Amino acid sequence: MAHRVFVVRELGVLLALGLLVLVTAVRNPRFLSAQSVKDLLLGSTILAILAVGQAIVIITRNVDLSVGSVLGLSAFAAGTMFVAHPGAPVVLAFGLGIGLGAACGVVNGGLIAAARVPALVITLGTLYVFRGIDYTWATGRQVNAADMPPGFLRLGTATVLGVPVLALFAVAVVAAAGFVLRSYRSGRELYAIGSDPPAARLAGIAVGRRVFAAFVASGALAGFAGVLYAARFGTLDANAGLGSELNVVAAAVVGGVAIFGGSGSVYGAALGAVLLSTIGSALPVLGINPFWQRAAVGALILAAIGLDRALAARLARTLRGGTARGG
């Protein structure tokens, strides 16, 4: 039963996505051209990876608002590394970005564990701190595509059988995170923590350690996304990813990750990211003023929350009615 609802919720997002694409394609068939689909996928990649990290954190009844700043920091770090060492291997850039992101996650998780203050406040603080470090470090400099090795930049445009490599990265991240959350004890414990934190403590779950790990994972994924950002856009200043944190939370919520934790999946969050990016591309095609885009995203969030409430109410009714007991 739990799994059925679980699937219903993600099918809903998929359905909305299908409908949006269909309506847009009817209006303008070129929306479904190979190039356009490729752009859509490329456009969703970074948001989807961030949304996966965010979903992991939100499932534990926390939130990570610093992801945009972590992305910016790691993107700039990758770019700067290539400026300093033009011949450095591409793998090193990923190692650096992911490591830096994970370090930011350690800071977030450590502060939350030490200060016992809600993650909302801590990560709101580190959002500014990480961005500030980024600005101080960049001091107005810019890293240009010319500074980066061609092999690295090719990652941003290369395709395998027509599918962008970046999108494949995102798919791999979603699949791996989904697998861990679904099939490992530690993953299930994250759901348990978000579902009822005091009960999780009574059950002997190391709540602090798991939440810490969730923040490190979110940081590492934001760092990874930062390197992909550098590869995709080539030109970097300290503003990369500025203001993206709310988009990320929105993607997770639209994708069915309950903001109070305990339910939802990274698949849903990633689908939510694709849906939000697709709206961004579809509205101009539909001839809707781009100013409406934000309103559309907002309406979608409200619709998603409404859907969640309706599903929860229906589930509650079914469960009450069908309480099977015997003697």
Add this chain to the structure above:
Amino acid sequence: MQPLLTLTGLSKSFGAVAALRDVHLDLHPGEAHALVGENGAGKSTLVKVLAGVVARDAGTFTLDGLAVSFAGPADARAAGIAVIYQEPTLFPDLSVAENIFISRQPLRGLRRIDPAAMRSRAAELFGRLGVHLDPDRPARGLSIADQQLVEIAKALSFQARVLVMDEPTAALSGVEVERLFAVVRSLRDAGAAVLFISHRFDEVFALCQRVTVLRDGQWVSTDPVADLSAEQLVRRMVGREVSSLYPKLPATVGEPRLQVRDLTRRGFFSGVHLTVHSGEIVALAGLVGAGRSEVVRAVFGIDRYDRGAVLVDGRPLPPGSPAAAIAAGVALVPEDRRLQGLVMELSVERNATLPRRWSLSRLGLLLGAAERRSARTWADRLNVKAARLADPVSTLSGGNQQKVVLAKWLSTEPRVLIVDEPTRGIDIATKAEVHRLLSSLAAEGVAVLMVSSELPEVLGMADRVLVMHEGRLVDEIARDRADEESVMLAASGHREAGG
């Protein structure tokens, strides 16, 4: 026979409050052992020590003759101690099977969880318990009885040798209790030790071999149940003199002030019918979970109710509106002052004047001077000990916090005052002050409805005692007839219907 578990000289304090002092307990394999005591006698703390949730301050704890020390609940579980709490602690979003096996799910290759094995093992456990629960359904929406069955299945799943049950039957119907007992007996007969906490003596006598009595955090006695009667048990649980702590002033009982008619909230309480007159102190007694707080919350309009009516001075109060209740002259001093009564970060004076911020304001602006003056008046009258009234309430002691809550509501000059556990967790001297205050308010003509779990307080203060049991008013006892035994017997369901 060597005991399976022994506790000796166990002590535990929370701050200045000693929850347990020099308690001992031993459990034998194949024994069901009852633990009884009044609310606040230390039973739950003892359970938490066994569960590894709180660490003991002093004393020894052995299992199979070996000293043990638990760093956390996981250690207790690994040692074979399963605890079923009063409030089941399930994860609503996880499936029933996952709730049973959380952190211990059966694994297959690559250390992945094996859902099929988990499901079939859960189904097998339910088979042993003789119940039909779908292992795949989420725990959300399960009845309390079913939630407890899931907890028991969990205990079975790790072959617990010691099963601790903290009032497992409080929310169960007769059939459900019978089924639970059948399960407990079979566990007991298989060699497990069961520690059974209950306020229902018939259950204690039906299920257990021995009974330990705690009072005020101290061990009183351990005897075979066959050697004791229910009356003897009650006397040991209460066992203290009602002191002259309670300065009840004679008051003239006047007009009915608060009338509650057939008040019902499904699942919490039903058919509650009561009247409090001006000048009268009426106590609402009963066990924790009997529905007393729920009734007063509904009367005050915090919770909705399904049926019935509340009248103040003969005029009906609209349901679900604390604002209307305040306007009609009702005040509620809630049970949990930390959660419901005070804004801990605000200053003493701000807290004390919170419900009256409109009457103290001029042109919509809250004037600091008026606020301070009013706060000063009430702080003086209640002897609030605060360095400065501008200090945050969180810096005060528990007793003084309680006085601020009282000041806050008394300053509205209520005609009906509802107090829920007015002296919980405060020292004797402050208790006496609170009691003197309640008494003088009643003498001034206020109708006082007092929810209290402390029997001496109930007996010392109340003109009439209403006793609730499982959501119903079961007895009404006049002051001259009320004593510990009559109230305790009614509260534990031994006397149905009342005059």
